[in-house]
Amino acid sequence: MQNLFRRVRLSVSVSAALTLCVGLSLTALLFASVRRAETQVRTARFEQEASLRISAVSSGLSDAVQQVMVVNGLFRTFGNVTAEQFASFTAPLLARYPEIQALSYQHVIMDSERKRYEAQMRRRFPNFTISEFVGGTQRPAAQRDNYNVVEYIQPVEGNELALGLDTSRTPEHAAARLRSRTSGQSAATSLLTLVQVKGFHTGFLVLAPVYLRGAPIDTEALRQRAVVGETAAVFRVDHLIATLLNRAGLRGTPGMAVNIYAAASAQQSQLAFRDGQAARPLPADSLIPAWLLYDHATPKSASFTVAGTPWFMQVAQAPAPFTATPGGSLYALLGGILSSLLAAGAVYSVVSRKSVIERVTTERTRTLRDDNLRLAEDLALRMRTEKSLRLREKVIEVSSNAIIICSAVAPDYAIEYVNPAFESITGFSAADVIGKSLRTLAGASQDHQNIEEISAALREQREGHAVLRNYRKDGTGYWNDLYITPVRTDEGEIINFVVAQYDISAVMRYEAELEFQARHDALTGLANRNLLNERLERAISNARHGGTELWVVFVDLDRFKFINDTLGHEAGDILLKTLAERLKLAVREADTVARMGGDEFVLVLPEGTGRDAGMQVIQNIMDAVAEPLLIQSHEFFLTCSIGIAAYPSDGGTAETLTKHADIAMYRAKEMGRNTWQFYAPAMSERTRERLEIEADLRHALERGQFVLHYQPQLDLISGNIVGMEVLLRWNHPQHGTIAPSRFIALAEEMGLIMPIGAWVLRAACVQTRAWQLAGLGQLRVAVNLSPRQFTQKGLVQSIAAILEECGLDARHLELEVTESMVMSDVDHAITILRDLKQLGVQIAIDDFGTGYSSLSYLRRFPIDVLKIDQSFVSDIALKEDDAAIVRAIISLAHGLRLKVIAEGVETNEQLEFLREHGCDQVQGFLFSLPVPATEFAALAAGGLCVAAPVSKSVAHA
Numbered sequence: 036m037q038n039l040f041r042r043v044r045l046s047v048s049v050s051a052a053l054t055l056c057v058g059l060s061l062t063a064l065l066f067a068s069v070r071r072a073e074t075q076v077r078t079a080r081f082e083q084e085a086s087l088r089i090s091a092v093s094s095g096l097s098d099a100v101q102q103v104m105v106v107n108g109l110f111r112t113f114g115n116v117t118a119e120q121f122a123s124f125t126a127p128l129l130a131r132y133p134e135i136q137a138l139s140y141q142h143v144i145m146d147s148e149r150k151r152y153e154a155q156m157r158r159r160f161p162n163f164t165i166s167e168f169v170g171g172t173q174r175p176a177a178q179r180d181n182y183n184v185v186e187y188i189q190p191v192e193g194n195e196l197a198l199g200l201d202t203s204r205t206p207e208h209a210a211a212r213l214r215s216r217t218s219g220q221s222a223a224t225s226l227l228t229l230v231q232v233k234g235f236h237t238g239f240l241v242l243a244p245v246y247l248r249g250a251p252i253d254t255e256a257l258r259q260r261a262v263v264g265e266t267a268a269v270f271r272v273d274h275l276i277a278t279l280l281n282r283a284g285l286r287g288t289p290g291m292a293v294n295i296y297a298a299a300s301a302q303q304s305q306l307a308f309r310d311g312q313a314a315r316p317l318p319a320d321s322l323i324p325a326w327l328l329y330d331h332a333t334p335k336s337a338s339f340t341v342a343g344t345p346w347f348m349q350v351a352q353a354p355a356p357f358t359a360t361p362g363g364s365l366y367a368l369l370g371g372i373l374s375s376l377l378a379a380g381a382v383y384s385v386v387s388r389k390s391v392i393e394r395v396t397t398e399r400t401r402t403l404r405d406d407n408l409r410l411a412e413d414l415a416l417r418m419r420t421e422k423s424l425r426l427r428e429k430v431i432e433v434s435s436n437a438i439i440i441c442s443a444v445a446p447d448y449a450i451e452y453v454n455p456a457f458e459s460i461t462g463f464s465a466a467d468v469i470g471k472s473l474r475t476l477a478g479a480s481q482d483h484q485n486i487e488e489i490s491a492a493l494r495e496q497r498e499g500h501a502v503l504r505n506y507r508k509d510g511t512g513y514w515n516d517l518y519i520t521p522v523r524t525d526e527g528e529i530i531n532f533v534v535a536q537y538d539i540s541a542v543m544r545y546e547a548e549l550e551f552q553a554r555h556d557a558l559t560g561l562a563n564r565n566l567l568n569e570r571l572e573r574a575i576s577n578a579r580h581g582g583t584e585l586w587v588v589f590v591d592l593d594r595f596k597f598i599n600d601t602l603g604h605e606a607g608d609i610l611l612k613t614l615a616e617r618l619k620l621a622v623r624e625a626d627t628v629a630r631m632g633g634d635e636f637v638l639v640l641p642e643g644t645g646r647d648a649g650m651q652v653i654q655n656i657m658d659a660v661a662e663p664l665l666i667q668s669h670e671f672f673l674t675c676s677i678g679i680a681a682y683p684s685d686g687g688t689a690e691t692l693t694k695h696a697d698i699a700m701y702r703a704k705e706m707g708r709n710t711w712q713f714y715a716p717a718m719s720e721r722t723r724e725r726l727e728i729e730a731d732l733r734h735a736l737e738r739g740q741f742v743l744h745y746q747p748q749l750d751l752i753s754g755n756i757v758g759m760e761v762l763l764r765w766n767h768p769q770h771g772t773i774a775p776s777r778f779i780a781l782a783e784e785m786g787l788i789m790p791i792g793a794w795v796l797r798a799a800c801v802q803t804r805a806w807q808l809a810g811l812g813q814l815r816v817a818v819n820l821s822p823r824q825f826t827q828k829g830l831v832q833s834i835a836a837i838l839e840e841c842g843l844d845a846r847h848l849e850l851e852v853t854e855s856m857v858m859s860d861v862d863h864a865i866t867i868l869r870d871l872k873q874l875g876v877q878i879a880i881d882d883f884g885t886g887y888s889s890l891s892y893l894r895r896f897p898i899d900v901l902k903i904d905q906s907f908v909s910d911i912a913l914k915e916d917d918a919a920i921v922r923a924i925i926s927l928a929h930g931l932r933l934k935v936i937a938e939g940v941e942t943n944e945q946l947e948f949l950r951e952h953g954c955d956q957v958q959g960f961l962f963s964l965p966v967p968a969t970e971f972a973a974l975a976a977g978g979l980c981v982a983a984p985v986s987k988s989v990a991h992a
């Protein structure tokens with residue numbers, strides 16, 4: 036009996052254990068298969084996500100890169116593109132493609148042209164130099180055969196460093212340049228450090244060659260020869276790809292890692308972009324196969340090319356444990372374990388009903404297993420079909436091109452679907468067009484041939500392509516590139532057509548505008564260089580036949596840059612437009628007015644000019660420019676400098692005449708602006724000389740060629756010398772004494788003004804102190820500061836050091852600054868002036884009255900002296916206007932407790948006027964020219980003084 040019981044208990048335990056084992060095994064089996072299905076679903080979802088990213092990046096990149104060819108088209112069409120045209124053409128592109136950092140044009144400059152080119156560019160950008168980066172610092176480019184100089188770059192802001200940069204030396208550039216020039220296509224550089232962008236980011240450039248217009252470019256050799264430059268688009272790689280991903284809403288998905296390389300494979304050194312964490316490897320030591328516990332999709336990768344260079348992209352997913360998202364498998368596992376335990380428990384407790392329970396258990400387990408298996412299969416199937424469908428849907432939905440799906444049933448081809456882009460481009464909503472015939476979208480006035488091509492494609496059920504003009508809901512037309520493709524079912528039957536429209540209205544519009552733009556200046560609507568050349572050539576040939584004369588007149592505004600810099604480019608533009616209008620009115624009907632860019636205008640005064648008639652036009656122009664201008668409630672008085680070259684005496688071709696008029700204009704500027712000059716052959720000589728001077732200036736300081744002259748300043752009350760202005764002279768070994776007007780601006784541009792200015796200050800202070808000690812009195816020395824010097828960091832400290840060094844009391848130093856220097860950045864100027872005042876030096880505003888109408892600002896500047904410009908003084912006796920201005924300046928200055936000094940006093944008449952109206956001090960040829968130190972000492976020792984006043988009261992007495 037005992038034995039029997041033991042046997043029964045044993046068999047009960049065995050049965051229960053067996054039950055449990057079977058239950059758990061089944062559960063494991065079940066879990067594994069559900070897991071597999073789940074993994075497949077997740078993998079499918081991942082692949083879909085990965086494809087979306089890959090297509091967003093690859094198509095976005097090719098779209099962006101395309102823009103460099105769009106800009107290139109501008110040069111191909113125009114040949115000569117002005118800075119304004121470049122700016123206005125690229126602005127909409129940059130706005131539309133924020134992923135483009137900059138668009139630029141590099142010009143090939145031969146070494147022999149370098150000087151001329153730099154000088155020409157400096158008219159627009161005073162600091163322009165062909166430069167290069169060496170060891171992280173920018174400096175003038177070393178000499179080489181030719182340079183690839185960044186001539187235009189947009190946007191300008193943030194890209195200032197790039198202007199003038201010679202890109203020939205960067206190896207990355209050179210390789211891409213060679214490829215683009217030999218192929219005639221765009222080519223991308225490998226990754227490089229961008230100087231265009233503040234902060235030195237990694238990026239790349241896409242270059243496309245610009246050939247001389249009309250030159251043959253059929254073979255590689257011909258193309259190499261015809262290159263004149265290249266257009267380029269600059270991309271900051273992180274910003275570019277982030278923009279593309281953000282735009283598609285695909286950035287920063289948790290668990291998703293995107294790695295993009297600018298190489299054919301995953302080369303770490305060429306890693307261009309990374310988003311998210313890279314996938315962690317699966318735990319290797321686990322007993323259970325990893326796929327069972329973790330979802331781990333194989334990374335998806337793709338290669339594509341961007342302007343001829345290979346790119347590689349990889350999207351990976353971080354492995355996720357299956358418990359991360361509770362799904363069928365987790366429930367199957369828990370349910371299975373629970374049922375198995377229950378079953379085993381039941382077997383153990385109810386021995387007698389063992390068979391029944393066994394049956395029940397197996398039954399239950401089986402149902403459970405079957406249910407779950409069915410569920411898993413179902414799920415997998417659904418996901419597989421949905422995967423591709425959803426991917427396609429999403430691509431269509433986010434596309435920026437209009438996409439239409441229509442039925443393949445003739446004759447209507449009823450529209451079945453339109454995407455959001457279609458709705459926004461055409462203004463038709465889906466409800467408006469679904470069910471309607473595809474033909475309703477085509478307008479009435481179509482190019483017959485193109486519409487026929489599409490009809491034929493529909494009829495023959497094949498692919499088709501045409502450029503069409505379609506109409507929006509509001510009736511306006513738009514040009515589009517239309518592609519049509521039949522869609523086949525698995526059985527090969529065609530049930531639908533997909534129609535994709537790429538909006539190319541902008542391109543077509545540009546083409547239409549190109550014709551006009553090619554010959555006119557975008558800002559002012561005046562003729563541009565191209566049209567000017569055409570007209571000039573025609574005029575020359577007419578003059579040749581008629582034996583008449585013709586004039587080419589170069590007009591350049593004086594100090595335009597100052598207004599542009601102070602009031603901003605918008606104000607500058609308004610000013611140019613106004614002046615363009617005035618110039619048109621100032622000339623005769625047959626004359627041509629053209630704008631050469633910047634503030635330069637060229638006029639052609641053709642046949643029958645006659646000297647008087649021609650001069651009348653010149654006078655009209657000067658008067659038109661001189662008329663006051665009101666911009667942003669500021670009143671401006673502008674002047675211009677004019678150069679004139681006559682046919683046939685000054686040249687026989689359009690090119691020579693324009694060049695000579697330009698040279699004559701330069702001479703007019705040198706003469707002190709606001710004047711005109713006829714070309715003379717000696718001027719070309721001077722131009723050459725100017726270039727020479729430029730080269731010599733670099734060494735003038737170290738070779739001790741500078742000397743200081745001193746011009747006395749006299750007090751009108753005491754009649755004595757109270758001080759002197761220091762004026763710099765350059766003793767050139769060949770050219771003799773050179774006046775500062777010919778080299779100070781040059782020194783500014785060449786960056787030499789700092790050492791020269793410092794030398795002047797020190798030498799002047801040392802000399803003054805020496806004279807004081809020699810008993811010539813407490814003389815005050817006035818030193819001119821140049822704009823760069825004024826804004827230079829550490830100016831105050833260096834002046835303090837110089838004063839300390841030579842023991843000169845600060846109140847004996849006066850610094851002369853001009854109105855424009857303090858007006859270009861008022862707040863900054865006030866800070867500098869305050870610091871200088873704190874030091875104890877005196878501040879004088881030089882050339883007062885010539886610049887900005889800044890009377891209201893004067894109050895805010897901590898200054899001591901106003902220096903009335905010589906132009907007013909010279910005309911006091913002649914023009915009532917100038918006399919009134921001088922009177923006003925004196926009373927205004929006294930109202931502000933400032934002293935007034937008049938410069939350029941040449942006659943007794945002027946002196947008397949100034950004295951009568953309370954001017955404090957005077958300086959001018961009437962008393963002394965600026966003279967070398969020894970002569971000045973003699974003057975001061977000899978007691979130079981102002982002659983006693985021819986006072987009226989005295990005269991009466």
Ligand code: C2E
Pocket residue numbers: 746761762763774775776779792795819820821851881882905938939940941958959960961965
């Ligand atoms: P500025 O400061 O207006 O200097 C006055 C100019 O007027 C001087 O020309 C002087 O020789 C000239 N002048 C003086 N009295 C008369 C007169 O009675 N009649 C006429 N017609 N002219 C008179 P300069 O020496 O050729 O200097 C020209 C300009 O060069 C100066 O104009 C000043 O802006 C600049 N400059 C001269 N020396 C220096 C210097 O050391 N540093 C800087 N930054 N600029 C300097």
Ligand code: CA
Pocket residue numbers: 760819851881
């Ligand atoms: Ca001065």
Ligand code: CA
Pocket residue numbers: 881882902904905938
């Ligand atoms: Ca002056």
